[in-house]
Amino acid sequence: MYQRFYTALLIVSSVALFIFTLMAGYREITPDYKSYKSEYRDLFRSKATGEFMKKKAESIDFSVQQVYLGKLNRIDRCINCHLGVENPLMEDAEVPFKMHSGNYLETHPVAEFGCTVCHYGQGRATNAEDAHGTDRETHWDWPILPLKYIDSACAQCHDQEMLAENGADRVLRGEKQFVEKGCRGCHKVNGIGGVLGKALDGIGTQPRAYFPMRYVQGDKTAYTWLKEHFDDPRSIVPESEMRIVLLKDEDADLLTTYILTIRADEMPRDYRRIRTGTQEVPGGEELYKMYCIACHTTGKYSVYDEIFKRTIPAIMNPTFLRVADDNQLRRFIEDGRANTQMTDWKEDAAGLTDDEIGRIVEFLAKSRPAKRGKLFGRSIFDGDTARGRDIYETRCALCHGEDGMGGKNRLGISLVTPVVKEADPEFLLQTVRDGREGTPMIPFGSSGINLSDQDILDVVGYVRTIKPTASPKE
Amino acid sequence: MSGETQGKRKFSRRDFLGLATIWAAVISGFTVLAGVFRMTKANVYYEDSKKFKIGKPEEFPIGTVKQLDEKRVFIFASNDGLHAITSVCTHLGCIVAATDWGFQCPCHGSQFNSDGKVIAGPAPRPLPWLEVSRHVDGNLMVDASKEVKPGTKVKIYL
Ligand code: FES
Numbered sequence: 001m002y003q004r005f006y007t008a009l010l011i012v013s014s015v016a017l018f019i020f021t022l023m024a025g026y027r028e029i030t031p032d033y034k035s036y037k038s039e040y041r042d043l044f045r046s047k048a049t050g051e052f053m054k055k056k057a058e059s060i061d062f063s064v065q066q067v068y069l070g071k072l073n074r075i076d077r078c079i080n081c082h083l084g085v086e087n088p089l090m091e092d093a094e095v096p097f098k099m100h101s102g103n104y105l106e107t108h109p110v111a112e113f114g115c116t117v118c119h120y121g122q123g124r125a126t127n128a129e130d131a132h133g134t135d136r137e138t139h140w141d142w143p144i145l146p147l148k149y150i151d152s153a154c155a156q157c158h159d160q161e162m163l164a165e166n167g168a169d170r171v172l173r174g175e176k177q178f179v180e181k182g183c184r185g186c187h188k189v190n191g192i193g194g195v196l197g198k199a200l201d202g203i204g205t206q207p208r209a210y211f212p213m214r215y216v217q218g219d220k221t222a223y224t225w226l227k228e229h230f231d232d233p234r235s236i237v238p239e240s241e242m243r244i245v246l247l248k249d250e251d252a253d254l255l256t257t258y259i260l261t262i263r264a265d266e267m268p269r270d271y272r273r274i275r276t277g278t279q280e281v282p283g284g285e286e287l288y289k290m291y292c293i294a295c296h297t298t299g300k301y302s303v304y305d306e307i308f309k310r311t312i313p314a315i316m317n318p319t320f321l322r323v324a325d326d327n328q329l330r331r332f333i334e335d336g337r338a339n340t341q342m343t344d345w346k347e348d349a350a351g352l353t354d355d356e357i358g359r360i361v362e363f364l365a366k367s368r369p370a371k372r373g374k375l376f377g378r379s380i381f382d383g384d385t386a387r388g389r390d391i392y393e394t395r396c397a398l399c400h401g402e403d404g405m406g407g408k409n410r411l412g413i414s415l416v417t418p419v420v421k422e423a424d425p426e427f428l429l430q431t432v433r434d435g436r437e438g439t440p441m442i443p444f445g446s447s448g449i450n451l452s453d454q455d456i457l458d459v460v461g462y463v464r465t466i467k468p469t470a471s472p473k474e
Numbered sequence: 475m476s477g478e479t480q481g482k483r484k485f486s487r488r489d490f491l492g493l494a495t496i497w498a499a500v501i502s503g504f505t506v507l508a509g510v511f512r513m514t515k516a517n518v519y520y521e522d523s524k525k526f527k528i529g530k531p532e533e534f535p536i537g538t539v540k541q542l543d544e545k546r547v548f549i550f551a552s553n554d555g556l557h558a559i560t561s562v563c564t565h566l567g568c569i570v571a572a573t574d575w576g577f578q579c580p581c582h583g584s585q586f587n588s589d590g591k592v593i594a595g596p597a598p599r600p601l602p603w604l605e606v607s608r609h610v611d612g613n614l615m616v617d618a619s620k621e622v623k624p625g626t627k628v629k630i631y632l
Contacts, residue, residue, distance in 0.1 A: 056610050066518045075520070086611040111526060 032127045033080035037062050040083040040097050047089045064126060067114040071268050076114035076123035078131060086110060096128075117267075118153040120145045136220045141207035143221050145260075148253055152204065152260035156267045159274045174258025177251055179286065182294030186242070189262060192351035194291065195343045197242065202264030212237065226256045241307050243294055284363025287356055295341065299364070302413075302439045308341050311406070311413045319437045321368035323430040329361045338418035373434055376453065378425045383454075383461025391459040395449065399440060404466040411440040416468040428460050524619035528558075530612055531630040539572060547604060547616055548572060555627030558606050558616045559590050564599040577601060589624050600624065 037060055044057035060083075067076045084090030084097040091099045108118075116123040121144035125131035133140030145153060151170040154163055160172045178184075186197035193199070211225040215236050218224040225236065230252035233242035266272075282290065292299075292315075295308075299316030314320060315329075324332070334357060336344035345352045352360075393402070399412035406414035414420075420428070433445030433456050444451045451459070526545055534540070538551040546569065547558045561569050561577075568581035576587040584595030591600045605620035606628040614630060 052608065053610065064517045066523075068520065068522050070522065075518075077518075086609065088611060109527065111523065 031064075033064065034062055036081040036096065037083065043093060043097055044084075044087070044089065047093075053089065066124075067110055069112075069114045069117070071270065072114065072117055074114055074116055074123050076116050077126055078115040078119075078121070078123065079110065080126060081128065081131075082115070117156075118145075118150065120153070134219050134221060136208070136213070141209065142205070143208070143219075143223075146223055149223055149257045149260055152257045155261040156263065157272045157274070162273065162275065170254055170257045171261055174254040174256070174261075177255045178258050180289050180293070181255075182289060182292060185291050185294040188351070194345075194350055196341055200259070200262055202262065204260040204263040205265055223256060223260070226259055227252050230255050243307065282356075282359075284359040284361075287352075287360050288363050291345070291350075291352065292360070299367075300438060302436070310340060314436075314438055316364055316367040317436060317438050318367060318369045319431075319434055321365065322371075322373050322434065323427050326361050326365055328424065328427065329364055330357055333357050333360060338422070340417065340419065373430045376426055376429045376433075376457070378429065378457070381425055381457075381461045381464050383456075383458035385458070385462045385465050387455075388458035388460070388462025391451070391455055392462050395444065395451070396459065396463075403469045404463065405468065415463050416466055421464065425460070428463075429456055432456050432460060525615055525617040527609060527613040527615050529614060531556075531614060534614070534630065541572065543569075545616070545618070547618065548577075549616075551630070552627070555629045556606055556614065557627045558604040559601050560604060560618065561601075563597060564592075564601060565595070565597040570601070591624075 041057060041060050044060070045054070048054045048057045064077060065079055067079065069076065079085065082096045082098075084093055085100045086105060087099055089099075090097050093099070114123060115121075120133075120142045122131050122133045122138070122140045125133075125140075129135060130138050130140070131144075132138075133143035149170075151163065151168040152174075154168050155171045158168075160175070163169060164172045183200075184193035186194040188194070188199040189201060206222065208220070208222045208225075211222050213220040213225065215238075216225050216228055218228065229236040229240075229242075231249065233240040288299075295305075295312050296315050297303075297312075300314055302311050302314040302317070304311045321329075332342070333352075334344060334346040336342045336349075343350050345357060347353055396412070399410055400406050400415050401410055401412070404415040406412045431441070433443065433451075433453070435441050435443035435448060442448045444456065445453075528540075528542065528545075528547075528549060534549065534551040534556055536551055536553055538549065540549040541547075541561060542549065546561045548561055549556065549558050559577075563570050563579040563581065563584055565579065565582055565584050568579050570577040570579045570584075570586065576585065576593070577590070578585055579595065579597065582596050584597035585593045586597070586601050587593050589600070590603065592598075602621040603624050603626060605617040605622050607615050607617065608630075609615050614628075
């Protein structure tokens, strides 16, 4: 009984092993690219006219071919399936036999450039799945680059003007998005930029394992991650504090194209065609866009920000500018605002030079009204705080809260932050007297509620003594 | 065995197993050998391709003598067509220079006539002529791994 069972088992497993061995052998001698080659040969035969082309069609080499690129440290075997890239007869054939579009190969011969230096993917692979590397299971970190982002690859060697002249302007347009949406307000590149977000150096070559793919809808590639994350940051990284700054798909694609050009590697010198021209010095307005606009937007209206849980001040509001002189503005920018998202922007922190800060201040100051407010002439707070408290409770508590903490459901800002605590007397006094145009803060001086200067001195004196009661309101 | 097999040749279990073992050994031996021989030559090498493009026919008007330093060949275009001769000396591999009368090696004084034949010096063999062909995209190609008979010229203007 037992003996029979084991005999049967032996026979069955031997046969199975034999079949597997045959299959392995068969796969070894018929790799995928061979069937592509015979398909290509048939197509070539049917298209070939003239003796020369006919002979070429018959002489297709069925062994594996490759382009060895010593200087680029690459070996590309794409041409085993993409057989017609250099064949003019294949101009309107289907992929993978189609001829390469445009005249790119004339200036970038396959023998010198290969394929993966522009298109990425795994050059050494000999089947489509591994070569394209789009599937996460292929474990290839730089999968084939979708054509809508292909301009980013050109930027490895070409400067942007050159690209723009030759129709590859998507990098330039992407950079415009990058500047105008104010990405550097939070992200450092080359050591310059804000600190709220991650530094972006080398992001374009970052392996895909570094991107959390859990919520990505499309291909699990860095390209899709970036694009979907620009569409809606919190759908990809739920705890992200990134501001949604983009409006249309197209812009997200452009920004992705630009982001992919921020690489950690460099092409060999022989390959680069970067013209080193004089860099244009960005003006105040451009700098404002680059570093400030993501949070302060147009700078005209203060808004309570759901993500930051605080009101972001309108820094081009005339009444604000009337009380904040250039030196003060410069100090705000250089040293940041403690306990807020406003980082210190000076050269040894976020990296703006004195000169650049000067230009931003100059730009902001353009919105300052010519007429300055009447000075209180105080350098210390000497109001009567007991009197001030009474005034506060009747006049201010409604918006700023009894506890002075402002917050989400109140119109006023928190008065217990260092921003208020450390402000100059003159700045606070005039703000109370003249109000803040464009915000719910009305003038409390003679042009509004009509408190006397002494009342204002007292109330501001009291405000300065309020202590935070608990953690700031959510 | 039962009566049915009685009429056929007697074939004992022992014989069958013995023969099967021998044949299995022979077949697998040959398969292994075939595999081993296939291994001796790699499908691809970690090096520059021996076959390379040299440009379009228009770039080689009659009378052209062109030395491609990196590829180590000379290209000549004459009335009879185009041919390629290696620039690597057959002695110890220095790069020869083209002269009025042929080629001169700077290292140990080998001299070759314009067909590559040795006329002086230690070089043991003439400079080989290399195969010239055309790519489907119209470019001319040289295959440095394929020698052709001296005097083989390729008509490049069809
Ligand atoms: S290498 Fe040319 S003569 Fe010796």
